Amino acid sequence: MSDMRINVLFFGATADIVGKRREELEVDGEVSAGSILDELRTRFPYLAAQKLHISIEQEYASSDSIVKAGDEIAIFTSVSGG
Amino acid sequence: MSDMRINVLFFGATADIVGKRREELEVDGEVSAGSILDELRTRFPYLAAQKLHISIEQEYASSDSIVKAGDEIAIFTSVSGG
Amino acid sequence: MDHCELTTEPINVGAVARRVVPPECGATVTLDGYARRFTTRDSKVIETEYLVYEAYEEMALKEMQKLAAKAKEDFAISNVGIVHRTGKIEIGETSVVISVAAPHRKDAFAACEWLIKELKRTVPIWKKEIYADGEAWSEGEAAE
């Protein structure tokens, strides 16, 4: 499979930690949500201290969910609306 | 004891039944709330078909509560606010 | 900071909710009761044209204040607002608002639910339903 680009969005505390609201990742073919989280924790070590949630195409996803080319991914800490 | 006058107020269904909102009763000395109810049921027979509540001085009263001269009495059916 | 009121004017629901908010609270729960067009009685659907509420005003206010005080004894809440409208009420207009402010919303929900139940049971206010072909005094919650 060919390389693909994935857009990752950050909100709230994760946006503050990574210092930006969006990051483009290049991955080799299909990847799991978990492997994206691992990659981000390596790039931004402070993320490792957080309990993180991941969404794919605006739906909550688990670590073994598959991310496809062009998917919108978001990484965030526990929600606190209300 | 001397005669005394008591003001009786009617609301809602009881006001419709007796055709007025206020009635002055003359009673011989102290009386119970129950005896006032009995007197009113005699004067206004349609009241007898209703489950009636009585208040003395704007507090719920029972049949054996004592009514004193000048007390404000009210007679009404079950409340239905809200 | 409690607020009990009878009014013949339209009720601003949001304003009642706002009256009862102290700085330590994070949530207000509000019950907004209004005149509904359709009611079911004896499994027949009846269309109401409008309502008329009548109150024994002095006693109703006393009973509302008693309910507010009792709710504050029995629930961990800060303030209570109870406003009941009297007179003619068109379909869709608010007849009663009960707002409860509390540090924790769970207590506000429980107290608000208790207050409307007790108001319907004890506060001397009566509802008359006016239909196209007649009218009737409501027999209250017990009969519903």
Added chain:
Amino acid sequence: MDHCELTTEPINVGAVARRVVPPECGATVTLDGYARRFTTRDSKVIETEYLVYEAYEEMALKEMQKLAAKAKEDFAISNVGIVHRTGKIEIGETSVVISVAAPHRKDAFAACEWLIKELKRTVPIWKKEIYADGEAWSEGEAAE
């Protein structure tokens, strides 16, 4: 007739409650959550100067709509309104309103209480508390 909305403007609580009223309903229960000045953390009272809410807007709206749909499956209710404000919110201003209209108020109370609990657990919105000497992202209900 459900209504889910994110807005940066002040929320009119009464207007949200009114949006969800169908003719067969007699009661709306509304949860009005707002920025409180004082919160307790680790048994210390902290004074908040204002709040900033941030949302993952598209996903938040989807999650709000899911909650409204699920509430209508699980409770005997007619309509749900959920409005959450984002951006800067002053102390005392409303951050969230949830209104539930139902033929019977018991169902409206139960559904409204469920909806606010689930909103705080699942809808991707984050609250930042700003103090005189710093700021912090709230860790949500689980941490409270």
